[in-house]
Amino acid sequence: MKVVVIGCTHAGTAAIVNTAKLYKDAKITVYERNDNISFLSCGIALYVGGVVKDPLGLFYSSPEKLKELGAETKIKHEVLDVDLDKKTLKVKNLETGETFEDNYDKLIITTGSWPIVPKIEGIELENILLSKNFYHSNTIIEKSRDAKNIVVVGAGYIGVELAEAFETNGKNVTLIDSQDRILSKYLDKEFTDLAEEELKKHGVRLALSQSVIRFEGENGRVERVVTDKGTYDADLVILCIGFRPNTDLFKGKLNMLPNGAIIVDEYMRTSKEDVFAAGDSCAVFYNPIKKHEYIPLATNAVRMGTLVARNLIKPTTRYLGTQGTSGIKIYDLNIAATGLTENMAKYYGLETESVLIEDSYRPEFMPTHEKAILKVVYEKTSKRILGSQILSKVDLTQMMNTASVCIQNDMTIDELAFVDFFFQPHFNKPWNLLNIAALNAI
Structure with missing residues (x-):
C-alpha cells in the first residue's frame, strides 16, 4: 500500500506515526514545502516571553525520527497539483x-x-509580521x-x-x-472583563472596537498603526487576525465549507474515495451545534490524524x-x-439559559x-449542556475537560x-463547583 501525506503538521505527524505502526508493509512518502516539520506554534508566545529557552523543544518530531519508522520525508517539496481520479501528484x-510525478x-x-x-494599505512595510511557524518566532x-x-x-x-x-x-x-472584547469567541463578558482588567493592570493598552485602516511609516519601515478611532506608534506589528485552511490545491475537487475547510465524515474520509484529511485543513463536527465548523486546534489535529491511520483500510x-x-x-x-459561550449560542440561533457562580x-x-x-450554558428547552467557562488564580482548568465530556455525551x-x-x-468541597452551578440552575 502506497500512502502519500501532503503536509507534516500536527495532524500529519500523528497520521504518519500511526500509519507506520499499524501497517508495516505501507510505503509512506511525505511532502513538506518547509525545511522543518512538527513545530508547536502554540509555544511561540512562551518562546518570545522567555519561558521556553530552547526552541528545539518545540519540535516534537523530525525527518530522521520518521525515517526510523519507515516514512520518507521529502522537505522543501511542494505539491503543485493532484489528480484525484488518476491518483497522481505533480x-x-x-x-x-x-518537477516530477508520483502516485x-x-x-x-x-x-x-x-x-x-488582510488587504490593508501599507501592509507591505517592514516589521509587520505573522505568528505561525518557527521562522516567524525567531524573527x-x-x-x-x-x-x-x-x-x-487581533x-x-x-x-x-x-x-x-x-x-x-x-x-x-x-x-x-475590531470586537468590543478580547477573546470574544471563547469567553463571555463576565470573564473577559476580568482578563482585560488584568492586562490593563500590567500596562497593556487595549484598543477594542477598532478596525485597522492603514499602516504608516518612513523608509519602508512601519512606524504607526492607524485605526478608525486612533493612531498608535509601532516599531513592530504582529498580525494575529485568525487562520484559514491551506486547501487551495483541492478547491473544486473536494467538498468544503465556504472558507475552504475540507469536510470529512466520522472516519476522516473526504468526498473522494481513498482521500483522507485531518487537522487545520478540515472542518470538524462541533457537538454543541451538531454541525461542521472550522475550529483549528492542535488537540483536534492530533486526534484526527490518529483516526486517519486507524481508518485507512476500513472504517x-x-x-x-x-x-x-x-x-x-x-x-x-x-x-x-469548552463548547459555546452564551454570546456564541445566540450567534448560532440557540435559545439558552445560563448559571454563573462565584465560590x-x-x-x-x-x-x-x-x-x-x-459559568454553565445550557439549552432552554432540552436542558442540554452547551458550554462552560472557568476563571481562577488557582488552576482549576481541568474542570473544563470534565464539562467537555458532559457536552460530548449530551448530558x-x-x-x-x-x-x-x-x-x-x-482539592474541593463536598459539592464540586460544577455540581453547585447545576444545583443553582435547577
Whole structure:
C-alpha cells in the first residue's frame, strides 16, 4: 500500500506515526514545502516571553525520527497539483527546481492553516509580521529586541499571549481588535472583563472596537498603526487576525465549507474515495451545534490524524466530534472554556439559559481558599449542556475537560447537578463547583 501525506503538521505527524505502526508493509512518502516539520506554534508566545529557552523543544518530531519508522520525508517539496481520479501528484523540488510525478493508493491531506492577511494599505512595510511557524518566532524575537512600541492586531489566544509576553519583556504594548472584547469567541463578558482588567493592570493598552485602516511609516519601515478611532506608534506589528485552511490545491475537487475547510465524515474520509484529511485543513463536527465548523486546534489535529491511520483500510474508529475545549493563562489568571459561550449560542440561533457562580474552590477552613467563577450554558428547552467557562488564580482548568465530556455525551444540567465527584478538603468541597452551578440552575 502506497500512502502519500501532503503536509507534516500536527495532524500529519500523528497520521504518519500511526500509519507506520499499524501497517508495516505501507510505503509512506511525505511532502513538506518547509525545511522543518512538527513545530508547536502554540509555544511561540512562551518562546518570545522567555519561558521556553530552547526552541528545539518545540519540535516534537523530525525527518530522521520518521525515517526510523519507515516514512520518507521529502522537505522543501511542494505539491503543485493532484489528480484525484488518476491518483497522481505533480511535485516540485524547491531546492533544485525539478518537477516530477508520483502516485498513491491512499492520500492523506494535512496541509494545515495559514494566518489571515488582510488587504490593508501599507501592509507591505517592514516589521509587520505573522505568528505561525518557527521562522516567524525567531524573527519576532530578533525584531522585538530593539522595538520599543509593539502593536498586536487581533485579541484571540495568540494575540493576548503575545501581548503579555512583550509586556513582560518591558515593551509598550497595544492590543487592537475590531470586537468590543478580547477573546470574544471563547469567553463571555463576565470573564473577559476580568482578563482585560488584568492586562490593563500590567500596562497593556487595549484598543477594542477598532478596525485597522492603514499602516504608516518612513523608509519602508512601519512606524504607526492607524485605526478608525486612533493612531498608535509601532516599531513592530504582529498580525494575529485568525487562520484559514491551506486547501487551495483541492478547491473544486473536494467538498468544503465556504472558507475552504475540507469536510470529512466520522472516519476522516473526504468526498473522494481513498482521500483522507485531518487537522487545520478540515472542518470538524462541533457537538454543541451538531454541525461542521472550522475550529483549528492542535488537540483536534492530533486526534484526527490518529483516526486517519486507524481508518485507512476500513472504517474502524469513529470520530466523536469536538467541543473546542481550550485554555489560557493571563498573568495570574487561569482560564479555560469548552463548547459555546452564551454570546456564541445566540450567534448560532440557540435559545439558552445560563448559571454563573462565584465560590471558594475548597472549604473556607483551609489556609487558602481562592475564589473561582464558573459559568454553565445550557439549552432552554432540552436542558442540554452547551458550554462552560472557568476563571481562577488557582488552576482549576481541568474542570473544563470534565464539562467537555458532559457536552460530548449530551448530558443535561439536571444530570450534572448530581454527578459523582470526589471530595477532599485539599482539592474541593463536598459539592464540586460544577455540581453547585447545576444545583443553582435547577
